[in-house]
Amino acid sequence: MRKVYLDNIAGSPLIAEVREAMLPFLWDNFGNPSSLHDWGDPPRIAVDDARSQVAQLIDADDEEEIIFTGSGTESNNFAVKGLALAHQEKGKHIVISAIEHFSVMNSAKTMEKLGFEVSLVPVDQYGSVDPEEVRRSIRDDTILVSIMHANSEVGTIEPIKEIAELVRERKVVFHTDAVATAGSMPISVKALGVDALSLAGNQFYGPQGAAALWVRKGVRIMPLIDGGIQEGGRRAGTENVAAIVGLGKAAEMATVNQAVRMKHLTPLRDRLLTELPRKIDHVVVTGHPQNRLPGNASFCVEFIEGESLLMLLNSQGVAVSSGSACTSRALKASHVLIAMGLSHEIAQGSVLFTLGLHTTLKDIDYVLEVMPPIAERLRQMSPLYAKYIQKAKGGK
Amino acid sequence: MPIYSEKVMEHFMNPRNVGEIENPDGLGEEGNPVCGDMMTFYIKVKDNHLEDIKFKTFGCGAAIAVSSMVSEMAIGKTIEEALKITPSSVAEKLEGLPKNKFHCSNLGAQALHKAIENYQSKQKKGGGKG
Numbered sequence: 001m002r003k004v005y006l007d008n009i010a011g012s013p014l015i016a017e018v019r020e021a022m023l024p025f026l027w028d029n030f031g032n033p034s035s036l037h038d039w040g041d042p043p044r045i046a047v048d049d050a051r052s053q054v055a056q057l058i059d060a061d062d063e064e065e066i067i068f069t070g071s072g073t074e075s076n077n078f079a080v081k082g083l084a085l086a087h088q089e090k091g092k093h094i095v096i097s098a099i100e101h102f103s104v105m106n107s108a109k110t111m112e113k114l115g116f117e118v119s120l121v122p123v124d125q126y127g128s129v130d131p132e133e134v135r136r137s138i139r140d141d142t143i144l145v146s147i148m149h150a151n152s153e154v155g156t157i158e159p160i161k162e163i164a165e166l167v168r169e170r171k172v173v174f175h176t177d178a179v180a181t182a183g184s185m186p187i188s189v190k191a192l193g194v195d196a197l198s199l200a201g202n203q204f205y206g207p208q209g210a211a212a213l214w215v216r217k218g219v220r221i222m223p224l225i226d227g228g229i230q231e232g233g234r235r236a237g238t239e240n241v242a243a244i245v246g247l248g249k250a251a252e253m254a255t256v257n258q259a260v261r262m263k264h265l266t267p268l269r270d271r272l273l274t275e276l277p278r279k280i281d282h283v284v285v286t287g288h289p290q291n292r293l294p295g296n297a298s299f300c301v302e303f304i305e306g307e308s309l310l311m312l313l314n315s316q317g318v319a320v321s322s323g324s325a326c327t328s329r330a331l332k333a334s335h336v337l338i339a340m341g342l343s344h345e346i347a348q349g350s351v352l353f354t355l356g357l358h359t360t361l362k363d364i365d366y367v368l369e370v371m372p373p374i375a376e377r378l379r380q381m382s383p384l385y386a387k388y389i390q391k392a393k394g395g396k
Numbered sequence: 397m398p399i400y401s402e403k404v405m406e407h408f409m410n411p412r413n414v415g416e417i418e419n420p421d422g423l424g425e426e427g428n429p430v431c432g433d434m435m436t437f438y439i440k441v442k443d444n445h446l447e448d449i450k451f452k453t454f455g456c457g458a459a460i461a462v463s464s465m466v467s468e469m470a471i472g473k474t475i476e477e478a479l480k481i482t483p484s485s486v487a488e489k490l491e492g493l494p495k496n497k498f499h500c501s502n503l504g505a506q507a508l509h510k511a512i513e514n515y516q517s518k519q520k521k522g523g524g525k526g
Contacts, residue, residue, distance in 0.1 A: 305432060307456035311408065325432035326456030326501070333432070345429035348454075381414050381460065383436040383452040384429070 001317045004363045008295060008356035009152055010321060014246065015205045015357075021249040022207065025242035033239050034230065043241045050248025054212050057251040058178075058197060059188035067213045067231045068244050072179035072200030073103035075213040076146075078224055078235070079175040079196050080107035083144050084116060086220040087173060091141025092116040097129050097158075098339035099151050104177055105335070108146075121147070126288040127156035127340050135166040145174045149187070149197075152180035153323055153336045153352060154287030155296030164193035173219060179203055179211075180293060183254040185262060195219045201243070205357065206250030210243035265294040265355050271364050272297040272353055279372045284346065286337060295355035300342060303385035304378040306350045312378070313351075316370040323350035345384065400457055401491035407461035412468050415450040422518070424510025426503040433459040433500055435507040437467075441515055446470050446478055451507070458493050458501035465490050466504035475512055481505045 014022075025046065031039030033047050047068075055063040069075045084094055096108050098120045108118045119137045123129055129147055138145065145167045150157040160176050167174040175196040178187060182197070183204025189197055196219065200211035215221050215234075227236025254261075269292075277283040282302035301309060306322030313320055321327070323334030325348060337347040353367070379385040400408070417438035427434040433455030440448035449471050453463040465486050470478040483502040487493045493502060 303454070305455050305459075307432075308408070308460055311457045315409065324456075325430075326459075326497075333430075343429075348429055348432050381411065381452055382454045383425070383434055384454050386416065386436075386452055 002363075002366050004318045004359075004366055006353040006355060006359065006363070006367070007319045007321050008359075009203070009352070009354040011202070011208075012205055012356050013358070014207060015250065015253055017253060018206055018246045018249045022242045022246040025245050029241075033241065034228065043239070046245045046248075047239055047241060050244045050251075053248035053252040053255075054199070055214075057187070057255050058182060058199065058214060059190055060214055061190075062217055064232065065214050065217055067215065067234050068239065068247075069211045069213055069235055070209055070240065072101075072177075072198055072203070072211045075179070075198035075200065075211050076101060076103035076177050077107045078213050078221070079177075079198055079215075080104055080144070080146055081111060082221040082224055083173050083175060083196060083215075083219070084111050085222040087143040088116075091139075091143045093139050093142040094118045095121060095134065095137045095142055095145040095147075097121045097123060097147045099123050099127055099129075099154075099336040100146065100148055101152070101177055101179070104146055104148070123156075123339055125341050126291075127151055127154045127286070127336065128288060128291070129158050129163065131159055131162040131166055134163050135170075138167065138170050138172060142170065142172050145172055147174075147176060148180070149176045149178040149182075149192075150180040150293050151287070151336060152293070152296070152354075153334060154298050154340070155292035156288040157181070157185075157291050157293065160192050160194065168193060183251065184258075184294060186258055189214060189216070196221070201247030201250050204250050204254045207243045207246040209240050210247035212247070261357060262294045264357070265359070268355055268359055268361060268364050269295060269297050271361070272355075272367065275364075275368050276371065279368055280375045283375075284342075286340065286342070286350070295359075297353040297355070299349075299351050300337070300346045301349040301351060301375055302346055303349070303382045303388060304375060305348045308378055309349070309351055309374065312374045313367075313371065316374070318367055318370065321352045321354070323352065324348045399494055400461070401493075403489070403491040404458060404461040404493065407464040407490065408457040411460055411464035413450050413464065413471065414452065416452065417448060417450050420450075420511075422511040422513075422515030424507045424512070424514055426507035426510060427455070427459075427500075429454070431500045432456060433503060435459065435463050435503050437463075437504075437507040437511040439508070439511045439515060441475070444474050446473055446475070449508070451504075456497065456501055458497045459503070461490055462486055462493075462502050462504040463507070466508050470508055475516075479509060479512060481508065 029042040033044040182199035306324030307326040333347040420438040
């Protein structure tokens, strides 16, 4: 059976060059970057190189502005909590969007428990944030705005540059979660005009366990992990050298190959976005039709539930993910789809394809071939579909 | 997908008794789309026995397997026997369900019981059958 992996958001293979770059640090170069003897040199130099490579990926002037962390989730926690805590003498109000990743959303909730106030900016039917809404939600005591660069579940890219301009006018710190975009499309922190930005290597063919938070020089942030003076005292703990080296190499490869990768992914994504609704009735494309991540094709298939769809696709060798209640461990439908105004009934039919470097046109065509009968099979079993058909008949 | 037992997977991949019964003797619905699972059971009753059962289910793998198993357990049984089927006995027959799925997806027994109640209330009104 053909195997088609379209869940690159969950995990993706390392690029060979990344793996090669990492290997010496899992073996010969075991030293600690903080050590003054010879063994400390190769890892220290390698971590510094990685810092430059990551700075270059996002067009940051000073590599000292890069703080390595353990995951995109940690970067977002650090940004929301660390920036809020460092600026609390000015106020205690935080603004985020309604479709932030849980690492931003739940960090904000934790700050609420600590006496901060949080405002959620709504999104439209495409999951787009209106900069005007952000401006309206800023108050005199607002100290932090955090809006994601793109939403990984529905692919929508947010107007960060426009939002940043409005936030800057109010002299409020602005963080963007760029985990979905960094390494997948060109990013310049200068052009975006943000103060802090999260990224994670495992989203662009680097290893798990290494991510970064970029914080503009001069913007204060309170460390969440105290200890030694690693990362300039902002994030203590012995460096995960091999993973950081992998992140650096992945960043370098992304900087060089970004344009080629986007050229590869975009037509494959567009084929899926256009053809799937043609092959299956009552399929809704979720997220923005054009302004979206190059490798993201997300849908809701009406009258059926995402987990059973995912399982039947898996039985045909196709790996996808879903935002349905049944697929989430919390058993709640994706807050992103609900914030976009979709009913629970429709959100349950969520299916997400995340394409990668290894995805081919044949893979996409295989999905277009095996998925319609699966949807049909589940609909034949669905009481919601039976009701719909009955209603349609009665209406005639 | 090892989160489900082999028995659940087997019923999910080859569900028994999917469909509808025209003019059923009893009909029962359970669940709602917010929690993600909805089941409709149709029954045909003859001589106090469940002569035929069909179901339609919107939901996860577990929900479909549960419906299939309930229909298999109840078919041919007397009303009294069928009313003794519980979520626990269904889960046991399926060689276990994931803990977090136990409540939301395990609605098959309730849906069947509702179909039986529906049948019984029709009887009281003088439907005159069974």
